[in-house]
Amino acid sequence: MAQNVRESSVGGRPGAPLAAAVSAWVIYLFLIMPSLVVIPMSFGDKDEFMFPPESLSFYLYGQYFFESTWMATTLQSFEVAILTTFLSLLFGVTAAYGVVRGNFPGKRFVTLFLLSPILVPVIVVALGLYLYFSTLGLSGTTFGLVLGHTVHATPFVIVIAMAGLRHVDPNLEAAARLMGASHVLTLRKVTLPLLKPTLIAGSLFAFLISFDEVVIAYFVSNTTTETLPVKMYSAIQWEISPVLAAISTLLIVLSLVICVSGTALQKDDEKGE
Amino acid sequence: MVLEPRTEGGSEHRDRKVWLESCAKHYGSVVALAEVELAVEDGEFLTLLGPSGSGKTTLLNLIAGMVQPTSGRIWIDGADITRVPPSKRGIGMVFQNYALMPHMTVFENIAFPLRVRKMAEAEIRRKVGEVLDIVRLPDVGKRKPSELSGGQQQRIAIARCIVYNPSIILMDEPLGALDKKLREELQLELKQLHTQLGITVLYVTHDQEEALTMSDRIVLLNHGKIEQMGPPDELYFQPRTLFAAEFLGDSNIFDGTVAGLGEFVSVYSEPGASMMARPAPIAEIGKAVKVLVRPENLTLLRQCEESGLANRLSAEMVDSIILGGVIKCYVRLSDDTTVVVQELTKAERAPPPPGSKVSVAWSAEDTLILPAVGGMTEGGGTAAA
Ligand SMILES: Nc1ncnc2c1ncn2[C@@H]1O[C@H](COP(=O)(O)OP(=O)(O)OP(=O)(O)O)[C@@H](O)[C@H]1O
Ligand SMILES: [Mg+2]
Numbered sequence: 001m002a003q004n005v006r007e008s009s010v011g012g013r014p015g016a017p018l019a020a021a022v023s024a025w026v027i028y029l030f031l032i033m034p035s036l037v038v039i040p041m042s043f044g045d046k047d048e049f050m051f052p053p054e055s056l057s058f059y060l061y062g063q064y065f066f067e068s069t070w071m072a073t074t075l076q077s078f079e080v081a082i083l084t085t086f087l088s089l090l091f092g093v094t095a096a097y098g099v100v101r102g103n104f105p106g107k108r109f110v111t112l113f114l115l116s117p118i119l120v121p122v123i124v125v126a127l128g129l130y131l132y133f134s135t136l137g138l139s140g141t142t143f144g145l146v147l148g149h150t151v152h153a154t155p156f157v158i159v160i161a162m163a164g165l166r167h168v169d170p171n172l173e174a175a176a177r178l179m180g181a182s183h184v185l186t187l188r189k190v191t192l193p194l195l196k197p198t199l200i201a202g203s204l205f206a207f208l209i210s211f212d213e214v215v216i217a218y219f220v221s222n223t224t225t226e227t228l229p230v231k232m233y234s235a236i237q238w239e240i241s242p243v244l245a246a247i248s249t250l251l252i253v254l255s256l257v258i259c260v261s262g263t264a265l266q267k268d269d270e271k272g273e
Numbered sequence: 274m275v276l277e278p279r280t281e282g283g284s285e286h287r288d289r290k291v292w293l294e295s296c297a298k299h300y301g302s303v304v305a306l307a308e309v310e311l312a313v314e315d316g317e318f319l320t321l322l323g324p325s326g327s328g329k330t331t332l333l334n335l336i337a338g339m340v341q342p343t344s345g346r347i348w349i350d351g352a353d354i355t356r357v358p359p360s361k362r363g364i365g366m367v368f369q370n371y372a373l374m375p376h377m378t379v380f381e382n383i384a385f386p387l388r389v390r391k392m393a394e395a396e397i398r399r400k401v402g403e404v405l406d407i408v409r410l411p412d413v414g415k416r417k418p419s420e421l422s423g424g425q426q427q428r429i430a431i432a433r434c435i436v437y438n439p440s441i442i443l444m445d446e447p448l449g450a451l452d453k454k455l456r457e458e459l460q461l462e463l464k465q466l467h468t469q470l471g472i473t474v475l476y477v478t479h480d481q482e483e484a485l486t487m488s489d490r491i492v493l494l495n496h497g498k499i500e501q502m503g504p505p506d507e508l509y510f511q512p513r514t515l516f517a518a519e520f521l522g523d524s525n526i527f528d529g530t531v532a533g534l535g536e537f538v539s540v541y542s543e544p545g546a547s548m549m550a551r552p553a554p555i556a557e558i559g560k561a562v563k564v565l566v567r568p569e570n571l572t573l574l575r576q577c578e579e580s581g582l583a584n585r586l587s588a589e590m591v592d593s594i595i596l597g598g599v600i601k602c603y604v605r606l607s608d609d610t611t612v613v614v615q616e617l618t619k620a621e622r623a624p625p626p627p628g629s630k631v632s633v634a635w636s637a638e639d640t641l642i643l644p645a646v647g648g649m650t651e652g653g654g655t656a657a658a
Contacts, residue, residue: 169370169372171368171370171372172372172374174337174339174359174366174368174372175366175368175372175374176374176385177358177359177360178337178338178359178360178362178364178365178366179360179365179385179386179389179433179437180360180361180363180386180389180390180437181360181385181389182360185389189385190374193376194374194375194376
């Protein structure tokens with residue numbers, strides 16, 4: 001009986017959970033609104049920001065695709081992001097393999113060291129790279145930009161790859177080795193195929209990190225090598241072109257497509273097992 | 274210890290299938306395997322038996338090349354392979370969790386070692402078909418391992434092993450994940466396969482019954498040391514230590530002091546009686562020893578019954594349990610120790626009711642004396658004794 005009384009007093013305000021849910025949604029919408037507001041704006045037909053737009057058109061998209069240097073910058077961003085993805089996957093997966101499978105003194109310290117770029121503020125990394133690359137003559141080059149982004153993205157790939165490798169039974173690799181397969185063959189036929197979902201997730205992540213990155217790119221690139229986010233940032237400062245709304249909308253779509261396809265691929269793989 | 278040059282003792286072992294030459298493995302301060310000397314004969318079914326953490330897997334992994342010995346050398350077929358990588362040792366291994374490649378079909382799994390050896394496709398097809406027949410799963414080639422039962426998966430793992438004729442097959446508790454009935458079935462199949470193919474098998478288990486039924490020879494490990502090795506009957510009937518006696522089979526153990534030597538050793542024991550035991554080198558007058566009798570060697574006698582057996586203690590009946598063909602009777606001695614008697618179940622000879630006065634009797638031949646130290650319960654840890 002006593003228990004009953006206590007229970008009812010706890011659940012005594014039936015409105016409480018509802019209020020919590022509503023306020024959570026309100027806050028969420030408040031936070032996401034600025035991102036979504038660019039979508040209607042991107043369909044405006046004037047060369048200035050307008051909300052709500054007077055009439056709907058693809059005028060701004062046309063501007064973006066055909067009548068500006070935006071397209072060239074976008075291609076540059078893709079190039080940097082794809083190269084960064086390759087490099088950070090190469091470094092990240094091999095490093096993760098070393099620390100997960102290896103057994104050497106100071107392993108924890110090495111792991112911490114490999115992940116340390118996550119702990120350093122991006123602005124510090126960017127400044128360091130700027131000073132360092134100037135002395136090497138890499139400042140302003142696409143290669144320098146790719147290296148900078150690789151430094152930034154690799155620790156995240158390492159974290160993902162370490163988690164993935166922990167799910168690959170080391171006995172499978174041992175079995176392959178005992179059956180006569182060399183290290184390389186074992187990696188090619190056993191470890192990497194089993195790591196496929198991890199590799200997909202890692203590359204999508206690395207791609208998005210690079211494509212989205214503005215601080216390092218701002219420091220390391222110049223006007224001929226600048227990436228999309230850097231150009232957008234400059235555009236905001238100098239001209240405030242409404243084309244930005246169209247670009248932002250496209251970026252939202254791109255992120256969405258990558259996330260959804262990543263999730264879908266992972267689901268497929270789970271089913272396949 | 275001084276490093277010895279190659280001795281005659283060594284060359285004698287060179288023609289063994291496997292020879293561990295004073296191999297030890299330490300992990301920091303943990304002694305996973307103390308210095309061990311072990312020779313495996315060609316075509317032998319050798320079982321490594323021991324409690325958890327006794328170093329069975331470590332020993333197997335040393336031979337497989339998955340871990341490097343801290344000291345000592347490993348020989349296979351007369352060649353020193355201590356520094357040879359696992360892929361070049363020509364060894365097969367069956368794992369407890371099967372270790373089948375989940376992303377390959379059963380066919381591809383079995384074909385894997387053949388493809389590594391660059392065998393022709395037609396030959397691969399023929400061989401895989403052959404071993405699938407041997408393990409009696411001819412139609413599962415197209416399935417993924419996850420679409421098979423545990424027992425079937427382990428059969429495929431065995432097929433994948435025998436398909437490339439490795440010189441030795443290592444098995445680390447291969448049946449540990451299966452239920453009892455399936456385990457017994459596969460024990461039989463494995464044993465048949467071993468005889469049929471004449472392969473050398475190194476088998477790990479912590480199940481003493483499994484070790485006793487399957488092995489040509491058992492190596493009993495305890496705290497990284499070889500406690501005793503020999504054929505199953507020798508380990509069972511002539512355990513040399515308390516640990517061996519307690520680990521294999523049931524046992525009744527009494528404390529005692531050696532009182533006289535002769536055709537049989539006489540031991541004065543705690544329950545206030547003198548016992549006759551088989552002679553043993555460790556017997557010295559006045560030495561504290563343990564006395565071992567297996568439950569199946571004891572006879573339960575009514576108070577007045579005569580038996581003509583050398584040893585007899587009076588006791589009080591506590592309880593009895595019928596286990597199908599055999600019956601286990603628990604009796605209490607005058608000093609409160611409980612003794613287990615195992616007899617064949619007979620309809621005309623029901624066990625005495627609890628509380629009744631009885632005697633247990635057994636022959637001197639069935640009585641062993643063992644060193645008083647080194648049991649399972651005492652002296653834990655690998656501390657240097
Ligand atoms: N990689 C390792 N690092 C540190 N200690 C280890 C390592 N591998 C094994 N050991 C230790 O070595 C000892 C022997 O381990 P091993 O795995 O050989 O035992 P086992 O007889 O196979 O036991 P189980 O029946 O539980 O499988 C144990 O005390 C274990 O803790
Ligand atoms: Mg083990």
